[in-house]
Amino acid sequence: MGHKTESASPSGEIPVLSGRIGSQPTAFAFGGCTDRRNCSYVVLSTTFTDVSPPLDWANGINTTYDLVSVTRNDEGKLSIRSGIAMGDDGIPVTTLRFVLDQWQAALAEIAQEAVKAGIVSQ
Numbered sequence: 001m002g003h004k005t006e007s008a009s010p011s012g013e014i015p016v017l018s019g020r021i022g023s024q025p026t027a028f029a030f031g032g033c034t035d036r037r038n039c040s041y042v043v044l045s046t047t048f049t050d051v052s053p054p055l056d057w058a059n060g061i062n063t064t065y066d067l068v069s070v071t072r073n074d075e076g077k078l079s080i081r082s083g084i085a086m087g088d089d090g091i092p093v094t095t096l097r098f099v100l101d102q103w104q105a106a107l108a109e110i111a112q113e114a115v116k117a118g119i120v121s122q
Helices: 055-064 093-117
Strands: 005-008 016-021 024-031 041-048 069-072 078-085
Touching: 016 093, 024 093, 041 093, 055 069, 055 093, 078 093
Parallel strands: none
Antiparallel strands: 005 016, 016 024, 024 041, 041 078, 069 078
């Protein structure tokens, strides 16, 4: 699909893959797994290290987007995540492609909103 994995930690409690979706680093953390296999969901997450959003701005973004959740991390930086239920048969390629396209589009739109709000550091 044109995306490349940059790192993987399949040996830990939670299997995690890291890569880029578009220009934004994204972590894929798998959950509901049995022996790190047959996982029932995956969570996509990213942090914008140059955006420190006020809580009211983040809450406003959350009312606009249903499929992603906007928060601030411990350093006050913009963090975005989304979950995907996989079901017993995994995720069809067409569905995964759609999800990744929507993830990339949402990140781009939210980044533009941060620029408009003047909350991006130089």
